[in-house]
Amino acid sequence: MESQHSFFTGFYVLWAVINNIEFLHRQAMKHVYTSQATSSLTPARYCPAYDYITMESYFNRSYYTQVLPPVPPNCPTPMGVAGNNVVKIPQISLSQHCNSLLFVSTVFSQGWIKSNGPVHLPPAQDVFEQLLARTEFKICPFGTNLLFVAYAQHFIHQFIKTDFKSGIDFIWDEKGIDSSQIYGKDEWTRHALRCFRGGKLTMRVINDEDYPPYLDDVPDIDMWYPPGDTPETMWNNPKKEGRNVSLKWALGHPHFSSNPWVFVIATIWIREHNRVCEILQMENPNWDDEQLYQTARLIITGEMMHITIQDYLQHMSQYNLRLTYEPQLLHETSRLYSNRIHQELGFMYQLHSMLPDRITLASKIYNIDRYYFSDNKIITDNGLKAAVTAMINTIAGEHTHQNFPRNIEFWAKWILEWSRTARIQSFNNYRKAFGMQPYKSFLDLTGNPEAAKILKNLYKDVDAVEFFVGMLVEKKDSSLVGPTMASLGRAWIIQDIMAHVIGSPSWWKPSTFGGSVGMDIIKQSSLETLICNNMKNGCSGMNISFTVPLHVLKEVLTQFQERNRKHRPPDRRCGVRYSRIL
Secondary structure, eight states: OHHHHHHHHSOHHHHHHHTTOHHHHHHHHHHHHHHTOOTTTSSOOBBTTBSSOOHHHHHOTTBOBBSSOOOOTTSSBTTBSOSTTEEOOTTSOGGGTTTTTOOOHHHHHTTOOEESSOOOOOOHHHHIIIIIBOSSOOBOTTOBBHHHHHHHHHHHTTTOOBOTTTOTTBBSOOOSSSOHHHHOSSHHHHHHTBOOSTTOBOOEEETTEEEOOBTTTSTTSOOOOOSSSSGGGSTTOOOOTTOOTTOOBOOSSTTGGGOHHHHHHHHHHHHHHHHHHHHHHHHOTTOOHHHHHHHHHHHHHHHHHHHIIIIIIHHHHTOSSOOOOOGGGGTTSOOOOOOOOBHHHHHHOOOGGGOOSEEEETTEEEEGGGGTTOOSHHHHTTOHHHHHHHHHHSBOBOSSTTOBOGGGHHHHHHHHHHHHHTTOOBHHHHHHHTTOOOOSSHHHHHSOHHHHHHHHHHHSSGGGOBHHHHHHHSOOSSSSSOHHHHHHHHHHHHHHHHTSGGGSTTTSSGGGGTSHHHHHHHHTOOHHHHHHTTSBTBOTTOOOSSBOOHHHHHHHHHHHHHHOTTSOOTTTTSHHHHTTOO
């Protein structure tokens, strides 16, 4: 997978030619689609309850599924056999047991393997302080902006459906891409968010703009707010600026009211649904509210998949091949149009290190950490266009170690503890599962002597590095994230999108979407059209992109160079677009 990644991110002139020759471009896209349908992802084999294949793993859809089974509880270390306190007897290969995830109780009972004592993973607090916590803000070398981070969080949260009432291994819905983060997790929520007129979703007009409704307008849906009614009880982060504790919002996903930047993306998608309903009603004046709503939901889901491949995945992968969503290319292949939600996805897509420290909105600088669990008045007071412009012009952080915001330390530690409770296998084991060579040393993994030294002190053995930690410390090449996260993320996203029933031969036709007009909305959708079609006065003067404008990037890089001359040259991995602006 790494060699394929290098091929698609290199050879700029070759891909420029292929992108403009339709036949060659379609063949290249077909290869991308089929190559991501790895046996590691489908069919589902494992679930958190068992460290071996069972019928339960496949048929019980109340569980997350897993690429690799949990580490068996009887292994000598939390990562199987990785750790410096394990003594191996030459006559038996422990790797054939724990690394293959077979129970080893018999091995221990016969005395074939001895351990110098209990082996534990390093405390989550130590991992955070030494390896994850932000020391100074490191900017993304590709010029990625806050809009990208917010879009990613909004999209990925439809896969994170942990049913905490039943346990962290369970999900409240087994469907993958279903736009539930817009419409709600169950029929009760979906009905509560509808206005039952023209197929539209309920919105509240504030300062002459449409926003989601207040929770008081839809009191019976589940939104997750920290306990208490005063700012002093808000996640150890008191002194909220301008927070109105009675002002809460009702959205499709219970988390989305707590983050102003994800709130912006959610608002845009709700406006887009209502815009599509108006178009459908003009084309089909005899349709009732229900048919307008259901068809608009299909179109929105199609738009989301189209934009995610064309804009989001294009930027994340940094492919020189122009990525497109063309499900018809697979219609003559044998394909299963079904997917499951993998638990590992929730541990991998934690992009909090990309969150900046502050944002300039309407000529005022705001510290971002003061607005978690706020009332989102920062958005409604300034207007959606000003908020989106600020997100476009705010450079994101680098997805790397020592760049995780301290104000959400609790989240990093919770992810670590969750992955340990789920007994997620090591970072290197996932590389092997996806056909990549495991790293042989900490320096090989990080490419950074200082980070390698910290890792060695914490984990002792490179094969013991945790999945979540490995994603952050891995050396980068030509993508926003390390090659492992780039390969796994690309495989998961493309697999889930191309296995969606909307793209199947019996669904991917104009009649599914209310006629050619509805299908054209999907085919012509992009990040730019999504935003421009839903701004109050259009998007004139806005540079709609997942990268900051060149003049902004130049200013930011100049500031960072002046502040810290020891900071690595930011153009080292900036790519063709930015290498000449300094």
